[in-house]
Amino acid sequence: MPTSEKVRTTGKNVTRKEARNESLRRRPGRKPGSRLSGLRAATFGLTVLVVLGTAAYFLWPALKPLEEGNPGAVTVQLSMAGFAPFRIEAKTGEPLTLRFVNRDTQFHTDGGGWHQFAIDELDSLDVKVPPQTTKEFTFTPGKAGEFEFYCDVCCGGRENPAMVGTLAVRS
Numbered sequence: 001m002p003t004s005e006k007v008r009t010t011g012k013n014v015t016r017k018e019a020r021n022e023s024l025r026r027r028p029g030r031k032p033g034s035r036l037s038g039l040r041a042a043t044f045g046l047t048v049l050v051v052l053g054t055a056a057y058f059l060w061p062a063l064k065p066l067e068e069g070n071p072g073a074v075t076v077q078l079s080m081a082g083f084a085p086f087r088i089e090a091k092t093g094e095p096l097t098l099r100f101v102n103r104d105t106q107f108h109t110d111g112g113g114w115h116q117f118a119i120d121e122l123d124s125l126d127v128k129v130p131p132q133t134t135k136e137f138t139f140t141p142g143k144a145g146e147f148e149f150y151c152d153v154c155c156g157g158r159e160n161p162a163m164v165g166t167l168a169v170r171s
């Protein structure tokens with residue numbers, strides 16, 4: 001059964017080289033502004049939008065303003081890098097408000113973005129902060145001393161040397 005290609009070449013009796021030149025000439029050349037380049041521009045634009053949108057989605061938790069709370073609160077940032085600050089001063093008998101800021105997302109495979117602020121020596125003080133959350137906690141230290149606070153819910157738990165700090169309580 002003869003193919004259409006065979007019919008075309010046999011009818012004209014052209015040499016191999018001529019046939020090749022002919023096929024090269026017929027190759028569709030696209031002018032700028034044609035439908036194809038319009039489609040390319042649309043695809044490019046869509047790609048840029050998707051990339052920017054994705055970046056904004058992941059950056060937003062780190063950029064959004066914090067809600068205002070107790071003006072005397074001490075802000076403590078919780079992240080996979082540890083506590084910032086990792087040393088907090090307090091006074092016995094005086095209420096201390098800590099504002100925990102956790103900007104980690106739930107996408108963290110280790111602990112799901114949760115962090116903790118726990119002090120065993122102070123009535124088993126234990127605050128857990130969900131991902132992308134700001135949480136205030138007030139307590140009154142009843143005794144002076146240097147107390148270790150830690151997080152035991154992420155990246156290696158209490159063994160992680162970064163997730164440890166000191167609460168220094170003066171009398």
Ligand SMILES: [Cu+2]
Nearest residue numbers: 115116151154
């Ligand atoms: Cu943690």
